[in-house]
Amino acid sequence: MERALDRLFVTGTDTGVGKTVASAALLHAFRARGLRAVGMKPVASGCVATAEGWRNDDALALQAASDPVPPYGDLNPYALPAPLAPEIAARDAGVDVQLGVLVSAFERLHPLADLVLVEGVGGWAAPLTATLDQRHLVQELRLPVVLVVGMRLGCINHARLSARAIQDDGARLVGWIANEVDPDMERRDENFALLSARLPVPCWGRLPYAPGADAIAQARHLQVDRP
Numbered sequence: 727m728e729r730a731l732d733r734l735f736v737t738g739t740d741t742g743v744g745k746t747v748a749s750a751a752l753l754h755a756f757r758a759r760g761l762r763a764v765g766m767k768p769v770a771s772g773c774v775a776t777a778e779g780w781r782n783d784d785a786l787a788l789q790a791a792s793d794p795v796p797p798y799g800d801l802n803p804y805a806l807p808a809p810l811a812p813e814i815a816a817r818d819a820g821v822d823v824q825l826g827v828l829v830s831a832f833e834r835l836h837p838l839a840d841l842v843l844v845e846g847v848g849g850w851a852a853p854l855t856a857t858l859d860q861r862h863l864v865q866e867l868r869l870p871v872v873l874v875v876g877m878r879l880g881c882i883n884h885a886r887l888s889a890r891a892i893q894d895d896g897a898r899l900v901g902w903i904a905n906e907v908d909p910d911m912e913r914r915d916e917n918f919a920l921l922s923a924r925l926p927v928p929c930w931g932r933l934p935y936a937p938g939a940d941a942i943a944q945a946r947h948l949q950v951d952r953p
Contacts, residue, residue, distance in 0.1 A: 733836070734900075735869035737846045737860065737892070739884035743876030744905035746784040747944065748933060749845045752872070752903075753791040754945035756841055764792045764839040767802045768828045768863065769816075769847055769854055772809030780805035788845060791941050796835055803831045813853050823855050828863055844869060850888050850895075861895040870900040872930060875921060878908040882920055889925055901927050903948070906935040 736752070738745040749765060756763035765788030773780040778798070785802035789795060804823050806815035816823050835842050844867070846852070846860045853859050864871060871892050875885045885902070892899045902925050904918055911917070922929055931948035 731870065732840060733832075733842050733844070733867060733869050735844045735846060735860075735864050735867075735871045735897075736874060737850045737871060737888070738874040739849055739876055739881065739888050741848045741852075742907070743874050744907055744933065745845055745874050746787050747939075747941070748872075748874045748903045748905055749843055750787050750791040750941035751931075751933065751944035751948055752950065753788065753843055754942045755948040755950045756843075757793055758945060759950065761841055762793060762839040763841045763843060764794065764796045764835050765789065765801060766796075766832060766835055766842055766844045768831070768844060769804040769806070769812045769823060770802050771806040771812050771815035771847070773805045773807050775807075780807060784845070787941070788843075792839075794838055796838060800831045800834050803827050811852065812847050813855055816855065823858060825858055825862060825866060829866055832867055849884075850891050861897060864897050865895075870898045872900060873902040873925075873927075875902055875904050876907040877904050877914060877917065878911055882917060882924070885921055886924060889927075893926075899927050901930040903930050904932040906933060909935045 736745055736749045753763045753765055767785040767788055770782035770785050773782045782805055789801055806819050808815040808818050873888055875881055933944050933947050
């Protein structure tokens, strides 16, 4: 991996395709190469109240996979209680998600590490607010994008549409990761081969179906030596 890659955005073909699994594994893969790598979950819905404030499991997983360990408030500036689409969860909580707040949090994290990995919400086109899409954050911070593809029926269509949308929005798609989310998927290897032939960027790895697997173990299935 070139040292020039100091930031990354992880998106998915849909909700539930394993963005956090892939993101935590990526953080450990970068760390295994001797880099200081820190995660960020700008907006997270579905949080629980703790003595320290609202906390989200995905954001905590990124924090645990980070070195150095970032302050939670910078890693997850908007922790929304309801397990709903962020726009709805923010409205229910009376929270106005602001791009400037997200950018400022990223800028506080960036000096701490060689690479900051930002995990999005849902799929690429999932909005953050009525006027703020994830592409706006990606554009503002000049984040290269990695697409996580949940390997299940329909994934070829979802992956190709997502890749096209990312590029049409002017973002730089640099790679994709296959995540085996359906252990019963038929002709899995053939589907993977079709995706590899049709997506316009290299595959960074193929994560096996392993519920509850350690992120360090999953990191061994990834290659992060690409620009």
